[in-house]
Amino acid sequence: MSILGWVREIVDGVQSTTTGLGLTARFIWENVTDKKGHGNAMTIDYPVQPAHVPDGFRGHLFNDVDRCTLCKSCQRACPIDCISMEGELNENAKFRISRYDIDLSKCIYCGLCTQACPTDCLTMTKGYELEPKNLVNGRGGRFLFRMRADQTKVKLDMLEVERLNRLTAQDPSACTDDDRAFLSRIEDPEKGQFLFARYGMGYYTPEEKAKVDQARADKKKAREQAAAQAAQLAAEQAAQQSDKAPGTAGT
Amino acid sequence: MTFSVGPVSDSIASWIAGLGVPALAAQIVAVLFVCAAPVLGIVFPIAGVAQYFERKVAGLAQRRKGPMVGATGLVDFVFDLALFFQPKWRRRQTARRFERLPVVSTVLGKVRMWGLGSIAADGVKMFLKEDMAPAGADKLLFHGSTYLAMTGAFLAFAVFPFSQWFHMGDPPVAALYLGAVTGLVAVSVLKAGWSSNNKWSYFGGIRSVAMIVSYETPIALSIAVVCMWSGTMSLQGIIAAQYHPGWFSIAGWNLFQSPFLALVACVYYVAALAECNRAPFDLSEGESELVGGFHTEYSGLRWGLFFIAEYSDMILVGGLFATMFLGGYQSPVGEEWIVSLPPVAEALVHTAILVAKAVLSVGFMMWVRWTLPRFRIDQVMRLSWTKLVPLALVSLFGLAVTQILTATRTGVVEIAYGRYSSAPVVRPDLFSWMVPWAVVGGAMVALVAMAKRWGAPPEPIEMRRLTGKGAP
Numbered sequence: 144m145s146i147l148g149w150v151r152e153i154v155d156g157v158q159s160t161t162t163g164l165g166l167t168a169r170f171i172w173e174n175v176t177d178k179k180g181h182g183n184a185m186t187i188d189y190p191v192q193p194a195h196v197p198d199g200f201r202g203h204l205f206n207d208v209d210r211c212t213l214c215k216s217c218q219r220a221c222p223i224d225c226i227s228m229e230g231e232l233n234e235n236a237k238f239r240i241s242r243y244d245i246d247l248s249k250c251i252y253c254g255l256c257t258q259a260c261p262t263d264c265l266t267m268t269k270g271y272e273l274e275p276k277n278l279v280n281g282r283g284g285r286f287l288f289r290m291r292a293d294q295t296k297v298k299l300d301m302l303e304v305e306r307l308n309r310l311t312a313q314d315p316s317a318c319t320d321d322d323r324a325f326l327s328r329i330e331d332p333e334k335g336q337f338l339f340a341r342y343g344m345g346y347y348t349p350e351e352k353a354k355v356d357q358a359r360a361d362k363k364k365a366r367e368q369a370a371a372q373a374a375q376l377a378a379e380q381a382a383q384q385s386d387k388a389p390g391t392a393g394t
Numbered sequence: 395m396t397f398s399v400g401p402v403s404d405s406i407a408s409w410i411a412g413l414g415v416p417a418l419a420a421q422i423v424a425v426l427f428v429c430a431a432p433v434l435g436i437v438f439p440i441a442g443v444a445q446y447f448e449r450k451v452a453g454l455a456q457r458r459k460g461p462m463v464g465a466t467g468l469v470d471f472v473f474d475l476a477l478f479f480q481p482k483w484r485r486r487q488t489a490r491r492f493e494r495l496p497v498v499s500t501v502l503g504k505v506r507m508w509g510l511g512s513i514a515a516d517g518v519k520m521f522l523k524e525d526m527a528p529a530g531a532d533k534l535l536f537h538g539s540t541y542l543a544m545t546g547a548f549l550a551f552a553v554f555p556f557s558q559w560f561h562m563g564d565p566p567v568a569a570l571y572l573g574a575v576t577g578l579v580a581v582s583v584l585k586a587g588w589s590s591n592n593k594w595s596y597f598g599g600i601r602s603v604a605m606i607v608s609y610e611t612p613i614a615l616s617i618a619v620v621c622m623w624s625g626t627m628s629l630q631g632i633i634a635a636q637y638h639p640g641w642f643s644i645a646g647w648n649l650f651q652s653p654f655l656a657l658v659a660c661v662y663y664v665a666a667l668a669e670c671n672r673a674p675f676d677l678s679e680g681e682s683e684l685v686g687g688f689h690t691e692y693s694g695l696r697w698g699l700f701f702i703a704e705y706s707d708m709i710l711v712g713g714l715f716a717t718m719f720l721g722g723y724q725s726p727v728g729e730e731w732i733v734s735l736p737p738v739a740e741a742l743v744h745t746a747i748l749v750a751k752a753v754l755s756v757g758f759m760m761w762v763r764w765t766l767p768r769f770r771i772d773q774v775m776r777l778s779w780t781k782l783v784p785l786a787l788v789s790l791f792g793l794a795v796t797q798i799l800t801a802t803r804t805g806v807v808e809i810a811y812g813r814y815s816s817a818p819v820v821r822p823d824l825f826s827w828m829v830p831w832a833v834v835g836g837a838m839v840a841l842v843a844m845a846k847r848w849g850a851p852p853e854p855i856e857m858r859r860l861t862g863k864g865a866p
Contacts, residue, residue: 151851171454
């Protein structure tokens with residue numbers, strides 16, 4: 144290596160070092176001198192500032208029960224069977240939903256149920272928080288549920304559903320007065336503002352949750368009983384066969 | 395029989411004796427205080443705060459926010475103690491209401507923004523972590539190397555001049571002693587790495603030794619250059635030689651005396667950065683390859699001791715750089731009024747100036763750390779043996795010639811500075827100051843221009859083919 148190459152290496156090293164030092168100095172200077180504090184930082188102060196959620200984000204599921212036809216496509220499409228529903232016939236002899244459960248502790252957010260839904264009433268929202276204290280009226284339970292229009296006397300159109308989606312995904316303190324008026328449009332004299340309480344990450348009241356849990360426990364019990372009976376039956380059959388078996392084996 | 399390390403300890407001893415303590419005991423306490431004060435009063439607090447500062451600088455330099463730990467836990471704790479008779483939710487409610495008070499909310503907001511809570515949080519975390527030694531580790535060496543790391547860092551402060559009166563001792567071979575003592579870092583790191591029974595630790599240890607051994611050479615050379623210029627190895631003598639009367643006392647600093655001294659200052663700083671195991675030379679840590687390097691297996695307070703040793707080394711390097719090139723504890727604008735103060739006041743002012751210089755150096759090291767990526771081991775070796783050592787040798791030779799020529803022109807003088815006077819040194823007059831700067835500066839400009847023109851490294855063959863430049 145020539146002497147000039149040696150000098151060139153030193154010069155390049157010093158130049159690149161000073162360039163880098165200048166860059167970091169600029170970052171530090173901008174960061175420190177910002178009036179609001181850390182102005183050029185890329186960090187999102189998450190629980191205080193709402194986090195940015197990209198389009199197409201697969202968050203919590205939401206079923207617009209007024210449009211649901213109880214076809215159970217979603218139930219069949221679900222790979223881990225986290226959807227369960229019950230229905231009843233309405234006055235026009237059409238099915239309507241009386242209970243629609245998604246167990247979010249099982250849900251893998253694959254979105255297959257929303258593709259299977261023929262009426263597009265089952266959609267994925269941008270909500271992702273399960274922490275009750277971060278929700279407006281969160282009170283236990285982890286089920287998406289909204290009461291039917293005939294129960295609440297409110298029917299939402301698509302725009303309103305989207306708006307609710309947006310509002311439940313964002314930070315509660317970022318609500319405008321208009322949003323608040325929209326959310327508190329209808330109040331249940333006993334249960335308070337029902338839209339927030341019932342919608343989106345909406346939650347069962349404790350009584351309803353107890354009821355649902357009870358129904359589940361009953362169902363589980365019945366299933367176990369049936370399984371026990373079947374096992375007993377199978378055991379009896381096996382016993383009969385084993386009675387016959389030595390004879391057949393002998394012939 | 396009296397114990398004394400100078401008038402600072404004498405005045406403290408007489409103050410303690412005035413309280414009714416026997417004179418000998420008072421003297422021993424005063425000497426111990428003077429010896430422990432630099433470490434306990436200056437190095438420990440700086441090392442503690444430096445950890446927080448390092449994290450914040452890292453965040454700011456990388457366009458993050460850095461630590462944002464507020465004082466909420468502290469407020470909760472205080473209200474838990476004050477309102478212990480209340481239910482928990484009431485205590486929390488009161489604490490939150492307190493936090494929303496006008497002035498309090500502003501103050502707490504600032505505390506959170508600057509993450510000051512992380513100082514306390516880090517300390518508590520370090521003290522509460524379990525002290526573990528891995529199975530199969532050599533327990534004696536494993537535990538001993540933490541103390542050795544501290545020892546190497548703190549022994550150096552024994553000869554460190556904080557002021558004219560405030561130091562533990564000023565042996566005439568202080569520079570040699572420093573070279574010997576700072577090498578202990580390599581031993582402690584090697585022992586820590588070897589005794590951990592962990593291959594990553596071992597790699598970190600041997601890397602560190604290979605690096606520190608090669609970087610001792612440019613450090614020793616640059617210290618030799620300064621000792622040659624100052625004519626003494628005593629640190630007080632080196633500082634006294636940099637004294638310049640009048641308000642423009644910055645003119646006496648070694649850094650501006652000669653271009654060779656400025657060059658050797660750069661060499662010393664880079665090499666000392668490696669000696670501290672600081673980025674971009676932190677190969678012994680190398681967390682991307684070696685988990686944590688030599689301290690992979692250390693936890694809690696033992697890890698913290700390594701950390702304090704590292705920051706003590708940084709402060710030491712800053713202080714030594716200041717001592718050798720930046721006039722030590724002298725202020726840049728006028729010295730007479732400080733030297734003429736009574737010893738304790740003089741000690742306070744000079745210590746503050748020196749600590750300010752050292753802290754600036756620590757800040758610069760952080761800035762460098764969060765700018766430059768880590769070197770490879772071969773790059774580290776090449777930098778030391780092909781760049782720093784030749785530059786230091788060139789400076790040694792050039793400065794020797796400068797010194798002889800200047801001495802024939804101006805003669806030698808002994809500079810009296812407070813209670814010390816320097817060894818016979820040359821003080822260049824304006825002409826003999828300007829000529830080396832002009833010659834070396836002109837040579838450097840010419841060399842850089844020529845290197846830019848003709849010294850380009852050979853391009854890779856693929857790049858030659860794509861750009862169509864150079865030989866096929």
